[in-house]
Amino acid sequence: MATGDNRVYLGIDVGSVTTKAVAVDGAGEILARACLETMGQPARQIMQVLAEVGRRLGEAVTVDGVGTTGSGRNLAAALVGGDVVKNEITAHAVAALRLVPEARTVLEIGGQDSKVILLREGVVVDFAMNTVCAAGTGSFLDRQASRLGLDIREFGRLAAGSTHPVRIAGRCTVFAETDMIHKQQVGHPVEDIVAGLCRALVRNYLNNLAKGKDLEPPYVFQGGVAANAGMVQAFEEALGAPVFVPEHHALMGAYGAAILALEEHQEKEARVGAPGSGGGSGPGGADRSPSSYSPTSRFRGFRLGEMDYRTSAFDCEGCTNQCEIVEIFLEGVLVARWGGRCDRWERAGVVPGRSDRSAAGAGRSTEDRAGSAAKAGHA
Amino acid sequence: MKVTFAHMGNLWITVKTILEDLGVEVVVPPRPSRRSLEVGVRHSPEFACFPLKMNIGDYIGAIERGADTIVMVGGVGPCRLGHYAQVQAEILRDLGYRAEMVILEPPRGHFSALLDKIRYLTGGKPISRVVRALRFGWEKLYALDCLDRALVRTRPLEAVPGGAAAAHRRAVAAVAGAAGVEATRRARDEGVAAVLAAGGAGAAWEDDGEAGGGLPGRNGTPLRVGIVGEIFMVAEPFANQDLERRLGEMGVEVTRALYVSDWVRINLLLDTLRLRRRSRQSVVKEAASPYLGHFVGGEGLESVGETVLYSRQGYDGVIHVAPFTCMPEIVATSLLPEVGRDLDLPVMSLFLDEHSGEAGLATRLEAFVDLLARRRARAGAGRATR
Numbered sequence A: 001m002a003t004g005d006n007r008v009y010l011g012i013d014v015g016s017v018t019t020k021a022v023a024v025d026g027a028g029e030i031l032a033r034a035c036l037e038t039m040g041q042p043a044r045q046i047m048q049v050l051a052e053v054g055r056r057l058g059e060a061v062t063v064d065g066v067g068t069t070g071s072g073r074n075l076a077a078a079l080v081g082g083d084v085v086k087n088e089i090t091a092h093a094v095a096a097l098r099l100v101p102e103a104r105t106v107l108e109i110g111g112q113d114s115k116v117i118l119l120r121e122g123v124v125v126d127f128a129m130n131t132v133c134a135a136g137t138g139s140f141l142d143r144q145a146s147r148l149g150l151d152i153r154e155f156g157r158l159a160a161g162s163t164h165p166v167r168i169a170g171r172c173t174v175f176a177e178t179d180m181i182h183k184q185q186v187g188h189p190v191e192d193i194v195a196g197l198c199r200a201l202v203r204n205y206l207n208n209l210a211k212g213k214d215l216e217p218p219y220v221f222q223g224g225v226a227a228n229a230g231m232v233q234a235f236e237e238a239l240g241a242p243v244f245v246p247e248h249h250a251l252m253g254a255y256g257a258a259i260l261a262l263e264e265h266q267e268k269e270a271r272v273g274a275p276g277s278g279g280g281s282g283p284g285g286a287d288r289s290p291s292s293y294s295p296t297s298r299f300r301g302f303r304l305g306e307m308d309y310r311t312s313a314f315d316c317e318g319c320t321n322q323c324e325i326v327e328i329f330l331e332g333v334l335v336a337r338w339g340g341r342c343d344r345w346e347r348a349g350v351v352p353g354r355s356d357r358s359a360a361g362a363g364r365s366t367e368d369r370a371g372s373a374a375k376a377g378h379a
Numbered sequence B: 001m002k003v004t005f006a007h008m009g010n011l012w013i014t015v016k017t018i019l020e021d022l023g024v025e026v027v028v029p030p031r032p033s034r035r036s037l038e039v040g041v042r043h044s045p046e047f048a049c050f051p052l053k054m055n056i057g058d059y060i061g062a063i064e065r066g067a068d069t070i071v072m073v074g075g076v077g078p079c080r081l082g083h084y085a086q087v088q089a090e091i092l093r094d095l096g097y098r099a100e101m102v103i104l105e106p107p108r109g110h111f112s113a114l115l116d117k118i119r120y121l122t123g124g125k126p127i128s129r130v131v132r133a134l135r136f137g138w139e140k141l142y143a144l145d146c147l148d149r150a151l152v153r154t155r156p157l158e159a160v161p162g163g164a165a166a167a168h169r170r171a172v173a174a175v176a177g178a179a180g181v182e183a184t185r186r187a188r189d190e191g192v193a194a195v196l197a198a199g200g201a202g203a204a205w206e207d208d209g210e211a212g213g214g215l216p217g218r219n220g221t222p223l224r225v226g227i228v229g230e231i232f233m234v235a236e237p238f239a240n241q242d243l244e245r246r247l248g249e250m251g252v253e254v255t256r257a258l259y260v261s262d263w264v265r266i267n268l269l270l271d272t273l274r275l276r277r278r279s280r281q282s283v284v285k286e287a288a289s290p291y292l293g294h295f296v297g298g299e300g301l302e303s304v305g306e307t308v309l310y311s312r313q314g315y316d317g318v319i320h321v322a323p324f325t326c327m328p329e330i331v332a333t334s335l336l337p338e339v340g341r342d343l344d345l346p347v348m349s350l351f352l353d354e355h356s357g358e359a360g361l362a363t364r365l366e367a368f369v370d371l372l373a374r375r376r377a378r379a380g381a382g383r384a385t386r
Helices: A042-057 A075-080 A088-099 A140-149 A152-160 A173-185 A192-211 A229-239 A249-272 A302-306 A364-371 B013-023 B032-042 B050-064 B081-092 B113-122 B127-157 B163-177 B183-200 B233-234 B244-250 B258-272 B280-288 B300-312 B329-344 B358-380
Strands: A006-016 A018-024 A029-037 A062-069 A105-109 A114-120 A123-130 A220-223 A307-316 A324-330 A334-339 B002-003 B069-073 B101-103 B223-229 B250-257 B315-323 B347-352
Touching: A006 A042, A006 A249, A006 B032, A018 A042, A018 A249, A018 A302, A029 A042, A029 A249, A029 B183, A042 A075, A042 A302, A042 A307, A062 A075, A062 A088, A075 A324, A075 A334, A075 B113, A088 A123, A088 A220, A088 A249, A088 B358, A105 B069, A105 B244, A114 A192, A123 A192, A123 B163, A123 B358, A140 A173, A140 A192, A140 A307, A152 A192, A152 A220, A152 A229, A173 A192, A173 B223, A220 A229, A220 A249, A334 B163, B002 B050, B013 B127, B032 B050, B032 B300, B050 B069, B050 B081, B050 B233, B069 B081, B069 B300, B081 B101, B101 B113, B127 B163, B127 B183, B127 B244, B127 B250, B127 B258, B163 B250, B223 B300, B223 B358, B233 B280, B233 B315, B244 B250, B244 B315, B280 B300, B300 B315, B300 B329, B315 B329, B315 B358, B329 B347, B347 B358
Parallel strands: A006 A062, A105 A220, B002 B069, B069 B101, B223 B250, B223 B315, B315 B347
Antiparallel strands: A006 A018, A018 A029, A105 A114, A114 A123, A307 A324, A324 A334
């Protein structure tokens, strides 16, 4: 291990398409990572990526903090025992700044959304997020690749090799697809079509999502789509500047969440004044989960992967809103409940957490409460 | 005659009070909910704005409860609200509902047309009676705005969210049920005290008249965010997906650009009677003038001007809310990035309607609050202790 220390910080990013987890050491170096397709079963996949990271870390580690992000961040925090629950924008910005401290623009394209984040002197100053339009997301590229019978990796390589990209309407995925089929039927080579598609997506991204925003280099491009060489090239052409793609570009959300957990732990220690050695000095046999606890983290332990979990839902009949309430059970114990427009169900009957609600960065959020409502299943 | 009207926040309490005081029978529509929205969306044109869809849902709910007369306000300028009363009347007629639409146009310096309509609704009650009812209604309106202000200031101070909101709910019910001016004032004062008590000793409150006043002696310094935008979306929590609650629970003190009681006091009373040297409108207009020199309908000009004013008052950020397809606010949206850049003030525009997902909104709000918190931390202690 990089630092010779056995204290680690986990970051989990539960996205619409993939679920990712990383573990970093006290210096923010990545020690282990795992990535799985979410496949509509985030709870199961959270357990799986966690177990995978646990295996790769080996046994003698103490988890001093857990950060979660992505659209499934509340679920992950409830199941795993999250200390920091953060939105994807902050997590991605933190991750980008860790790798490129002078970054001024983060381009992020994930499975089902895309974001642009403007940074100045290491602080987020503006952002935009597209969640209503599929044009310019990874899912669309995936679909077109499979329609052309291409592997998505091949897609990027092909596009990058094109010398004469065709012009494709990129405003709407349906019209882009129609246009693409037309170009294909009149005989354009496939590499020019896919390169044209990349350009159309970049144009759409810059004209809609980044409309009215001052994009300035250095650019960092992250998210799953950054693996696509054609997209990188299209961005570089449109922006007229190099675009940096981090090695772990697809894991940046999880990495950011881990860094946030690390930072929060350090702040907590600074506040308490004690070095917090109590948590770090007793690794013992990590298969007996309590030893992988730290007094500062709500983490339930890597044994979680073997634990029984269940989610269920019901319609609240309290008023005409008929909110769909979701319940999360771990080993038969209700650990979280949400989905209502009011707070009728959020806390009622939920087994309280094993640590207090003092965690989680600036400001309070409803997620913190979801996190604190989480209970250690084997307390 | 059984009169109804559309919901907008807690305004129903004021309107009901005035009408009932004049002996008019009132049917209050069920509170906006997924059900009323569903009904409204089903019977409204897809590209009509959100308020129209919500109104239709309210009206149908009220007609089902026996209402036969609908009171609606008219609109001014290039905002589509101006012809919504007619569109809504047509929609209801096509659906086979029988209800009369009484349109109250905003008074433009003279009240006679408005008073004629009121006389019609009240069956010809003398003006003095109408004035007395308005006086009573005003007291409730003012009380409700006081409670709302106490709530948005207390929420960010709460250790465990929910107490202030519960006290607020009880106080609103007490104000709604108060039988006279004195009882309303009592309910107001007790309610404000109860809401503030929920926030602990740190909460103090004074009636500073206009929105955006400082709050001396309060514990800690929550981030301060001003809300601008289309009035319905700003005032109706169901429409803005509980924006004030969400922000408050993240530890943010929220200010609405203008409370309805401010609007009545400042625009209708003080400015019409020329009791102030400069009208509120002229202050907002002047603030907007580097960016927008003329009225664009609805609250478009106000959104720009009030953003500038928030900046002058040292706010940490501004959130701009509007219904999807709202033309006046589209004008404002295209100007606000420049305003934000010039004034170094983060501004986020949110266009919402029945298609708006909760997850996307929550993520945006959290990221915006993070942005503000980090900016303030960076700006250093100097500004944080203001």
